[in-house]
Amino acid sequence: MIMTDAGPYKFTYNDNESYDSNFSVWSQLNTEERIAFNEEPYSREEQEKLFSKLFSNKAWLRVIFCYTICIG
Numbered sequence: 735m736i737m738t739d740a741g742p743y744k745f746t747y748n749d750n751e752s753y754d755s756n757f758s759v760w761s762q763l764n765t766e767e768r769i770a771f772n773e774e775p776y777s778r779e780e781q782e783k784l785f786s787k788l789f790s791n792k793a794w795l796r797v798i799f800c801y802t803i804c805i806g
Contacts, residue, residue, distance in 0.1 A: 742766075743763050743764075743766065743767035743770075744763075745759065745760045745763050745764075747789055747792060749792075753789075753792055756789070756792070757781075757782070757785050760781075760785055761778075761781050761785070764776065764781060764784075765781075
């Protein structure tokens with residue numbers, strides 16, 4: 735497998751920010767990267783599915799946190 739430098743499109747999940755905030759940052763970077771490489775940007779739905787797969791452990795923590803705060 736060939737590894738390349740992600741350059742300005744590198745995303746690091748920020749645990750101090752919300753899941754939604756992280757998604758917004760990642761979404762913007764992903765769109766910019768795809769355009770820069772002459773690729774069609776993903777739709778919002780495609781981005782949400784991909785982000786969820788990439789950061790499913792963070793999504794699960796979000797559900798637990800919301801349940802604890804909202805219900806518990």
